[in-house]
Amino acid sequence: MMTTMDYSVTIILCFLLCFGKVHCYDGRLEERDVQMAEKSNENHILKTVSQCFHVRGNPFVTLYCGSNHMIKINRAFHGMHHQNISRCNFLPGDCMDGDLSPYYDWSNCLGAEHCVKSVKQSWLRECGNYSKYLQIDYQCVKNEEVFDICEKSNTYVTEGYIKSPNYPSFYPIHRDCECNISVSGKSRMLVSFYDLLLEMNGKKCADWLMIYDDDYKDLNCGEIMTGMKNVSWQGPQIRLHFHTDVNNTRRQSFSYNTQRNLKGFWVYFNAEPKDEVLVKCGPTKPKKLQSYTPNPIPKGGVVIAGTASTLPRGWSFTLLLMMTVLY
Ligand SMILES: *[C@@H]1O[C@H](CO)[C@@H](O)[C@H](O)[C@H]1NC(C)=O
Numbered sequence: 494m495m496t497t498m499d500y501s502v503t504i505i506l507c508f509l510l511c512f513g514k515v516h517c518y519d520g521r522l523e524e525r526d527v528q529m530a531e532k533s534n535e536n537h538i539l540k541t542v543s544q545c546f547h548v549r550g551n552p553f554v555t556l557y558c559g560s561n562h563m564i565k566i567n568r569a570f571h572g573m574h575h576q577n578i579s580r581c582n583f584l585p586g587d588c589m590d591g592d593l594s595p596y597y598d599w600s601n602c603l604g605a606e607h608c609v610k611s612v613k614q615s616w617l618r619e620c621g622n623y624s625k626y627l628q629i630d631y632q633c634v635k636n637e638e639v640f641d642i643c644e645k646s647n648t649y650v651t652e653g654y655i656k657s658p659n660y661p662s663f664y665p666i667h668r669d670c671e672c673n674i675s676v677s678g679k680s681r682m683l684v685s686f687y688d689l690l691l692e693m694n695g696k697k698c699a700d701w702l703m704i705y706d707d708d709y710k711d712l713n714c715g716e717i718m719t720g721m722k723n724v725s726w727q728g729p730q731i732r733l734h735f736h737t738d739v740n741n742t743r744r745q746s747f748s749y750n751t752q753r754n755l756k757g758f759w760v761y762f763n764a765e766p767k768d769e770v771l772v773k774c775g776p777t778k779p780k781k782l783q784s785y786t787p788n789p790i791p792k793g794g795v796v797i798a799g800t801a802s803t804l805p806r807g808w809s810f811t812l813l814l815m816m817t818v819l820y
Pocket residue numbers: 577579
């Protein structure tokens with residue numbers, strides 16, 4: 494855990510940087526962001542779709558990755574141009590808003606091969622106008638890069654993904670599976686939640702994903718969307734345990750009163766600095782928990798598991814800075 498002292502130092506530093514020389518996000522995006530969205534490397538196919546709200550008929554966008562691929566949304570935002578331009582995509586200098594959670598439910602896109610979304614319109618407070626277009630930057634992740642927590646594996650990777658069986662469809666009931674992920678060196682491990690929808694019974698977890706090491710236990714259930722939570726682990730080994738009960742509930746009501754299909758989970762992991770990670774997964778014995786209350790998602794979404802004294806500043810600092818830049 495980071496101490497309060499640590500937090501304040503990091504936050505103050507961050508503010509200093511933002512109001513000082515370094516460019517800070519001010520409702521506009523710069524050229525470099527566009528280039529980032531268009532950049533592609535051999536592992537990840539990056540794609541962009543956009544559409545205006547005011548077009549003839551029903552405005553919509555189609556996200557398409559095709560068979561054996563999974564959609565991961567990197568960024569979705571509403572925007573408007575400052576001039577009267579008839580383009581329906583982002584241009585440098587545009588005013589935009591990236592918090593679209595009240596307007597869209599991305600659940601049927603995440604992990605899917607394709608999906609369609611109607612374009613909505615929102616009031617862009619910072620721009621003093623209504624949005625003109627919706628743009629989504631997404632990525633197609635190959636199925637083969639994603640470990641199924643219930644399937645036996647014993648593999649070295651530098652980064653990877655773990656999902657529940659059948660994700661993005663309903664997961665099997667009455668199961669216990671685990672993945673051990675470990676590094677040999679001094680690297681830390683980072684786990685980013687892409688998608689998680691697991692059954693709750695009131696405020697307690699009925700089905701759950703617990704990530705833990707000797708010092709820290711992180712229990713997850715309910716709803717976690719892309720970008721909402723990152724956990725940084727000290728290493729050298731962390732374990733992920735997935736448990737489902739006998740209850741066959743397949744849908745549940747979540748935030749904004751949306752009924753969502755219980756899809757299971759999809760997480761990303763890597764080692765920082767880059768290192769080989771050994772991934773061992775498969776079925777396991779049921780695990781008894783002391784408490785079934787999920788760990789709350791901290792404000793800002795970053796959990797640092799481990800002690801502050803041994804934790805290099807760089808990582809949490811980078812995360813905080815990234816958050817400030819992104820939001
Ligand atoms: C914006 O431009 C279009 C033609 O490009 C024009 O029809 C429309 O009236 C213009 N709107 C405003 C508010 O100037």
